[in-house]
Amino acid sequence: MSALALTGEDSLTGGLPAPGAxxxxxxxxxxxxxxxxxxxxxxxxxxxxxALMARTSVxxxxxxxxxxxxxxxxxxxxxxxxxxxxxxxxxxxxxALSCTAICLVLGVPAAFVISRVESRALKTVLILATIIPLLxxxxxxxxxxxxLLADKGLINSALLSAGLIAxxxxxxxxxxxxxxxxxxxxxxxxVISLESVFENIGTxxxxxxxxxxxxxxxxxxxxxxxxxxxxxxxxxxxxFVLAMNAYATPVLIGGPSFQMMAPxxxxxxxxxxxxxxxxxxxxxxxxxxxxxxxxxxxALQKRYGVL
Amino acid sequence: MAGTRSPSPRSLSDGSFRPVMVGGCVAAFVMVLSxxxxxxxxxxxxxxxxxxxxxxxxxxxxRAAAAMPQFRDGFVTSLKLGVVATLVxxxxxxxxxxxxxxxxxxxxxxxxxxxxxxxxxxGIVAGAALYMFLIEVELxxxxxxxxxxxxxxxxxxxxxxxxxxxxxxxxxxxxDPQLKEAALTMGxxxxxxxxxxTWPLIRPGVVxxxxxxxxxxxxxxxxxxxxxxxxxxxxxxVIVNYLEWSIDPTIAAVATVQIAVISxxxxxxxxxxxxxxxx
Numbered sequence: 001m002s003a004l005a006l007t008g009e010d011s012l013t014g015g016l017p018a019p020g021a022x023x024x025x026x027x028x029x030x031x032x033x034x035x036x037x038x039x040x041x042x043x044x045x046x047x048x049x050x051a052l053m054a055r056t057s058v059x060x061x062x063x064x065x066x067x068x069x070x071x072x073x074x075x076x077x078x079x080x081x082x083x084x085x086x087x088x089x090x091x092x093x094x095x096a097l098s099c100t101a102i103c104l105v106l107g108v109p110a111a112f113v114i115s116r117v118e119s120r121a122l123k124t125v126l127i128l129a130t131i132i133p134l135l136x137x138x139x140x141x142x143x144x145x146x147x148l149l150a151d152k153g154l155i156n157s158a159l160l161s162a163g164l165i166a167x168x169x170x171x172x173x174x175x176x177x178x179x180x181x182x183x184x185x186x187x188x189x190x191v192i193s194l195e196s197v198f199e200n201i202g203t204x205x206x207x208x209x210x211x212x213x214x215x216x217x218x219x220x221x222x223x224x225x226x227x228x229x230x231x232x233x234x235x236x237x238x239x240f241v242l243a244m245n246a247y248a249t250p251v252l253i254g255g256p257s258f259q260m261m262a263p264x265x266x267x268x269x270x271x272x273x274x275x276x277x278x279x280x281x282x283x284x285x286x287x288x289x290x291x292x293x294x295x296x297x298x299a300l301q302k303r304y305g306v307l
Numbered sequence: 308m309a310g311t312r313s314p315s316p317r318s319l320s321d322g323s324f325r326p327v328m329v330g331g332c333v334a335a336f337v338m339v340l341s342x343x344x345x346x347x348x349x350x351x352x353x354x355x356x357x358x359x360x361x362x363x364x365x366x367x368x369x370r371a372a373a374a375m376p377q378f379r380d381g382f383v384t385s386l387k388l389g390v391v392a393t394l395v396x397x398x399x400x401x402x403x404x405x406x407x408x409x410x411x412x413x414x415x416x417x418x419x420x421x422x423x424x425x426x427x428x429x430g431i432v433a434g435a436a437l438y439m440f441l442i443e444v445e446l447x448x449x450x451x452x453x454x455x456x457x458x459x460x461x462x463x464x465x466x467x468x469x470x471x472x473x474x475x476x477x478x479x480x481x482x483d484p485q486l487k488e489a490a491l492t493m494g495x496x497x498x499x500x501x502x503x504x505t506w507p508l509i510r511p512g513v514v515x516x517x518x519x520x521x522x523x524x525x526x527x528x529x530x531x532x533x534x535x536x537x538x539x540x541x542x543x544x545v546i547v548n549y550l551e552w553s554i555d556p557t558i559a560a561v562a563t564v565q566i567a568v569i570s571x572x573x574x575x576x577x578x579x580x581x582x583x584x585x586x
Contacts, residue, residue, distance in 0.1 A: 031409075034402035035418065038468060041399050042421055045465040046433060049440035053432075056439055106338065109331025124577075126336075131582045132573050133339050135519075137526025139543035139550075140562045144342025146554045147349050147357060153554070154345055157358045184338050191335060216324035245429035247529045252550055262431040266532060269435050279439070282432040289429075 057279035075280035085264075085281075089288065092261045095175070095250075096243035099182045103190040103239045104232070106183070111194030112224075116203070127195070134188035138248035145181045145253055146172060173255030181249040186239040193238060197231030198224070233300050237293055244289045261285045343566060350559035357554070368560040378561050380538075381545035385525050387456070388541060392463035392524040393471075393517050399464070400471030400520075401513060405505070407472070408479035419472075426469040430529030437462055438533035454536025462530045467520030474519060474580065478512025515580030518572050526569065 060070035079085045114126045133141070148154050149171040156168040171177050201224060209219035225232070247262040254260070261281060269278035353363035372378050400422075407419055425433065441453035441461075452458040486508075490500040528543040535544055542565060549558050576582060 031406045031412075034406045037399035038403035038422055038472065039418070041395070041464060041468060042424065045437060045461050046425055046428060047421075049433070049436035050428070052440050052443060053436040106331055106335040109328045110335035113328050113332035127582065128574065128577060129336060129340065132570050133343060135522050135526065135573060136343065136566060136569055137528065137543055139526075139528050139546040140346065140565050141342045143546060143550055143554070143558060143562045144344075144346040146550060147559060148342060148345045150357070150554055152357055154349070154357065161358075161360065180338075181342075184342055187335055187339050215321045217321070220324065241429075245431060245529075247431050247532070248547065252547065262429070262529070265431050265435050269438065270533065275439055278435055282435050286429065286432055 053279045054283060056275050057283050059276045061274050061276045063273070075276050076284070078277065079280055079284055088259050088261060088264060089284070091175075091259070092244060092285075093288075095179060095182065095260065096240050098179055099186055099243045100236050100239045102179070102183050103186050104236055107187055107190030107194055107235065108225075108232070110187075110191045112198050112220075114191070114195050115198035127192075130188045130191050130195075133184075134192065138185060138246075141185060142181060142248050142252040145177070145184070145249075149177050149180075149253070172253060173258065175254070175258055178250050178254040178258055178260075181253040182243050182246055185246070185249060186242055189238050189242065190235045193235035194228065194231055197228045201227045229300075233297070237296070241289055241293065244285065346559045346562045347566060349556055350563040352556050352559075355555055357556070368556040369564075372557050372560040372564075375557070377540070377545050377549075378542070381540055381542040382564075384456070384459075384539055385542040388459055388463045389521045389524040391460045392467040393521045395460070395464035396467035396471045396520045397513065397517055400468050400516065401475055401509070404472050404475035404479065404509075404512075407476050419476075422472045423469045425465040426473075430527070431532070433465070434462065434530040434533045437465075437530070441534070453534060454539070456539050459531060459534050459539060459541070462534050463524040463527065466523050466527050466530060470519040470523055471513070471516035474516035475509055475512040478509050478515075478580070511579045515576050518576040522569055522572055526565070 056068060057075055058071050058073065059068040060072050060074065062069060110130075114123060114130070117123045117126065146153070150156070151168040151170065151172065153172070155171070156165075159165045160168065205223050205227065206219045209223045210216065214222065245262050246260065247266065250258060250260040251263050262285065265278050265282045265285070268274050268281060272278075349357060350368055351364045351366070352361040353365045353367075354361060403418075403422055407415065407422075437458075438453055441458050445451055445453060452461075487500050487504050490504045491497065495503070526543060527541070528547065531541050531544055535541060540548075542561075546558060546561060546565075549561075573582065
């Protein structure tokens with residue numbers, strides 16, 4: 001419980017004399033009680049399960065019994081030893097990186113325009129139009145892409161009836177469809193993180209640069225974008241992490257032959273019932289995502305100073 | 308620096324800045340909004356097999372969807388789960404936010420990260436882990452939890468918790484802790500001080516937190532995937548299962564109902580609490 005103890009009262013009271021010793025003690029015990037329900041919930045629902053998952057990933061798989069037996073690295077050896085699984089990891093990385101890059105290219109102008117719109121009403125509408133899709137859930141958006149991209153979907157029937165194509169073009173159940181679907185899912189996250197950054201930078205620097213003769217593009221690339229770098233980085237990181245872990249979009253839009261990491265976890269746990277291997281894939285996915293996030297943030301820190 | 312006047316990408320002319328930026332913005336919104344517009348539009352198509360242009364418009368698919376028990380049950384289960392998860396996340400999250408907003412203390416960062424962790428750990432990983440954990444609990448105790456309503460309720464409470472913690476904490480940032488101390492010094496009982504001083508200040512955050520918590524629970528797919536069972540299936544999972552077999556205006560009608568529920572909730576939230584502050 002000592003970690004919860006409230007010391008450093010000065011910062012609480014803004015430098016005024018600290019409250020009396022009894023008050024401090026009361027605060028300490030009340031902090032414990034106030035934090036108890038939420039911490040219990042997270043411990044029981046997340047921390048313990050993740051610990052069990054780590055244990056499961058080093059257990060020996062026995063199809064006959066669900067008991068966790070043995071300590072072995074065979075599941076990890078299997079993952080990194082079979083080209084099939086390395087291919088899935090590589091494909092997941094390629095999809096996540098391409099989605100992040102395209103989200104950046106589309107997200108920067110969108111966020112910039114929203115942050116510079118003068119009409120308050122239009123700005124509210126644009127922000128709502130960004131946030132509402134973000135919270136709409138993946139199932140509904142995947143359904144939207146399916147009706148648009150299917151062989152008999154809206155795009156193909158529109159092209160057919162316009163006489164532009166003779167045969168439906170296969171879009172659904174391809175890698176490009178997954179990338180398109182994921183961009184639509186991730187773009188709002190990028191736009192919403194960048195919008196507040198451009199908003200905070202304000203227009204003063206751009207105006208100063210332009211007053212001194214910089215053309216709009218120069219002002220944007222030499223002044224505004226470098227200032228927005230920390231926000232751009234956190235937006236990219238968010239997109240990358242979410243794309244790495246995407247489930248609904250690859251399953252529904254990519255179809256059974258376009259396999260990515262998160263659907264593999266589900267398949268191994270629920271369809272094959274190989275929990276140790278499912279746990280291994282899940283942890284590899286988390287570890288790869290974490291290592292790349294930390295490495296890229298360190299690299300950027302070196303280049304741009306404190307982020 | 309004599310060369311500052313030369314534009315960095317030489318090929319871009321000065322006049323192209325605005326059109327390119329606005330064009331990118333329009334392209335971004337087309338990408339984001341087109342699946343939603345398409346699904347709403349198709350839900351009114353008269354023909355069962357999607358073709359363009361439609362032969363006519365009808366509301367029949369909404370009637371057809373409402374008559375299908377799997378969608379009705381899924382909707383009711385998601386609604387019940389959303390309410391339970393929101394209540395649990397408020398009971399657990401509001402007191403925690405009050406402590407976090409008191410200011411710096413040792414371990415504060417760690418506790419905050421722990422409480423926001425359910426937002427960061429990928430849904431599929433957290434769902435798989437919780438599923439394995441609940442099966443182990445079941446093996447040890449003999450009580451079935453996985454694939455029951457209460458197993459799902461635990462998962463959904465965790466989905467909801469970070470939102471209440473985050474939004475209530477956000478509504479308390481910058482709040483002077485001395486306000487409450489002043490009330491206490493002047494003889495108010497702790498409960499009275501809470502009711503008259505703290506509560507009015509956190510109310511917008513609590514309302515927004517509750518609405519966000521409900522929405523996050525209602526639309527969740529990945530975490531619930533492992534935990535649903537016969538008789539307890541959430542609406543997003545019913546939608547996904549249906550989509551694996553067919554794409555037709557009936558599923559578009561179901562999706563449109565979900566879009567309407569969520570949009571109404573968010574527009575309502577925005578009146579209490581500027582949505583952009585939640586991110």
